[in-house]
Amino acid sequence: MTKEALLAVDDLHIFYGSIDALKGVSLFLNRGEIITVLGANGAGKTTLLNAISGIVPSAKGSIRFNGNLLNGMPAHEIVNMGISQAPEGRKVFSTLTVEENLNLGAFTRRHRKGDVLEAKERAHALFPILKKRYRQLAGTLSGGEQQMLAIGRALMSAPKILLLDEPSLGLAPILVNQIFDIIGEINRQGTSILLVEQNANKALGIAARAYVLENGQVSVSGPSEELRSDEKIREAYLGGRALKKK
Amino acid sequence: MQVVFEQVINGLTIGSFYALIALGYSMVYGVLKLINFAHGDFFTLGSYVGYTILVWVSGLTVVHFGLWGLIVIAMFVAALAVALTGLAVERVAYRPIYPTGRLPAVVSALGASIFIQNAIMVVWGPRFQAYPSKLIPNIKFVLGGVNITLLQILILLMSFILMAVLYVVIQKTTFGAAVRASALDRETASLMGINFKKVIFFIFFLGPALGAMAGVMVGMYYRQISFTMGWNYGLKAFTATILGGIGNLPGAMFGGLILGVLEMLGAAYISAAWKDVFVFLILILVLIFRPNGLFGERVAEKV
Numbered sequence: 001m002t003k004e005a006l007l008a009v010d011d012l013h014i015f016y017g018s019i020d021a022l023k024g025v026s027l028f029l030n031r032g033e034i035i036t037v038l039g040a041n042g043a044g045k046t047t048l049l050n051a052i053s054g055i056v057p058s059a060k061g062s063i064r065f066n067g068n069l070l071n072g073m074p075a076h077e078i079v080n081m082g083i084s085q086a087p088e089g090r091k092v093f094s095t096l097t098v099e100e101n102l103n104l105g106a107f108t109r110r111h112r113k114g115d116v117l118e119a120k121e122r123a124h125a126l127f128p129i130l131k132k133r134y135r136q137l138a139g140t141l142s143g144g145e146q147q148m149l150a151i152g153r154a155l156m157s158a159p160k161i162l163l164l165d166e167p168s169l170g171l172a173p174i175l176v177n178q179i180f181d182i183i184g185e186i187n188r189q190g191t192s193i194l195l196v197e198q199n200a201n202k203a204l205g206i207a208a209r210a211y212v213l214e215n216g217q218v219s220v221s222g223p224s225e226e227l228r229s230d231e232k233i234r235e236a237y238l239g240g241r242a243l244k245k246k
Numbered sequence: 247m248q249v250v251f252e253q254v255i256n257g258l259t260i261g262s263f264y265a266l267i268a269l270g271y272s273m274v275y276g277v278l279k280l281i282n283f284a285h286g287d288f289f290t291l292g293s294y295v296g297y298t299i300l301v302w303v304s305g306l307t308v309v310h311f312g313l314w315g316l317i318v319i320a321m322f323v324a325a326l327a328v329a330l331t332g333l334a335v336e337r338v339a340y341r342p343i344y345p346t347g348r349l350p351a352v353v354s355a356l357g358a359s360i361f362i363q364n365a366i367m368v369v370w371g372p373r374f375q376a377y378p379s380k381l382i383p384n385i386k387f388v389l390g391g392v393n394i395t396l397l398q399i400l401i402l403l404m405s406f407i408l409m410a411v412l413y414v415v416i417q418k419t420t421f422g423a424a425v426r427a428s429a430l431d432r433e434t435a436s437l438m439g440i441n442f443k444k445v446i447f448f449i450f451f452l453g454p455a456l457g458a459m460a461g462v463m464v465g466m467y468y469r470q471i472s473f474t475m476g477w478n479y480g481l482k483a484f485t486a487t488i489l490g491g492i493g494n495l496p497g498a499m500f501g502g503l504i505l506g507v508l509e510m511l512g513a514a515y516i517s518a519a520w521k522d523v524f525v526f527l528i529l530i531l532v533l534i535f536r537p538n539g540l541f542g543e544r545v546a547e548k549v
């Protein structure tokens with residue numbers, strides 16, 4: 001199965017100095033799929049995404065995209081290969097305009113004006129508010145708008161894989177629903193998605209499969225439906241909310 | 247009143263030197279959070295390279311290119327030579343040291359400064375050198391009773407063109423946005439596909455090049471140059487950088503111009519001998535009362 005996977009992470013180990021943040025994580029993402037990685041604070045979710053994006057080096061194990069080894073490749077080349085990330089906490093460039101933020105999302109193909117324009121139209125179609133706020137500084141946007149900009153910006157490189165790190169963080173429930181609808185739409189348009197979330201309920205609703213990270217290791221994985229009905233998962237990650245239908 | 251206007255014009259002239267040098271400090275600080283103490287010496291080196299071209303080669307080239315062509319060539323060669331030196335210094339003195347923190351980098355920058363200064367002394371000798379006289383015809387214009395020389399007009403024109411070009415590149419192009427983004431958040435910038443090494447290349451090429459061109463202009467303006475002059479100009483340009491808010495490029499430009507004007511007005515109305523004291527008094531006052539620069543956080547778009 002990992003043979004045909006678009007993205008395959010195998011036995012990945014990551015260290016921050018002497019702290020081992022990931023201790024042998026394996027997962028895969030098939031073409032066209034949405035998968036989610038759940039886990040408590042400090043479980044290693046962001047570390048996993050940053051390893052895939054090439055921001056943190058891996059000590060052991062492999063990350064393959066379309067069969068090509070990504071380990072050791074610098075972050076800016078990984079974007080160019082077709083993997084982009086909307087990072088935790090949005091990380092929009094606050095003193096740059098919305099337009100400049102979007103343009104930077106397409107930095108690797110900035111000379112292909114037609115492609116940039118097309119990507120921008122797509123981002124505007126998904127997030128009409130970005131068009132309204134086009135000339136505004138990103139730092140002046142609301143939290144929800146900044147999240148939309150972060151996702152729109154990540155789409156500007158027309159990625160094969162979109163990595164999303166807690167897109168629902170700190171957003172009001174209506175906005176969370178809106179963001180998840182758009183994530184679904186992005187997926188239907190052909191982008192495979194690896195979604196990191198703490199809102200397990202919403203994430204399991206949209207993802208085909210899920211992995212639970214615990215202390216840097218995958219403790220449970222499987223189809224979302226199975227995880228949703230798993231008694232232990234419910235207690236640990238879904239809390240009372242699991243009982244309300246999503 | 248005429249004296250005031252004349253001093254303002256003199257001040258803008260030297261202020262544009264400070265501004266051009268300040269841009270280099272500001273760009274490097276913005277992106278790397280490093281105060282490049284060798285930057286004043288890039289300026290000196292540029293002045294000496296320009297001197298060499300103008301003096302030694304003038305006999306050969308002036309025939310083909312004319313006076314203006316020669317000046318352009320001197321500026322261009324000085325800029326290129328110093329830009330390459332800047333890249334080499336970055337590679338040798340800074341890059342290996344970034345991971346060890348900011349203080350070691352500052353010490354290394356001071357070392358690079360001393361090294362360049364001494365290299366200039368070894369190559370060109372410890373004595374003053376003089377730019378050729380009458381390089382630019384000594385023409386004075388009188389505008390409403392205010393004197394301005396052709397050389398001053400030329401210097402102001404060139405400086406403003408250089409600053410305008412840099413401004414447009416940094417503020418209006420996608421690569422400029424990438425430089426600003428890297429200054430704000432290097433990690434997220436790399437997620438955009440921005441190669442940080444290219445950003446470093448850009449700032450360590452352009453900063454020293456602008457400083458070198460200021461060096462050639464200073465040589466033409468004051469004629470006398472010395473291998474130690476980088477300290478004085480460097481400190482003043484650094485003051486201008488702080489004045490405008492370090493990392494803020496338009497701030498560095500205005501900081502330089504404001505400082506030049508204040509210095510010249512101080513020299514005329516208080517005491518010429520104390521003019522450097524005013525400059526550092528300004529530095530201290532700004533650091534105490536407006537540590538983010540005159541323009542504050544609001545417009546401080548850090549590069």
Ligand SMILES: Nc1ncnc2c1ncn2[C@@H]1O[C@H](COP(=O)(O)OP(=O)(O)OP(=O)(O)O)[C@@H](O)[C@H]1O
Binds near residue numbers: 016
């Ligand atoms: N730069 C770093 N230096 C040292 N330790 C780090 C660093 N980044 C993360 N860690 C540690 O690695 C572990 C995993 O962190 P990570 O950010 O991946 O967790 P997470 O699952 O994303 O948490 P959260 O839900 O809070 O975002 C934590 O123990 C964290 O303290």
Ligand SMILES: [Mg+2]
Binds near residue numbers: 047088
């Ligand atoms: Mg995280």
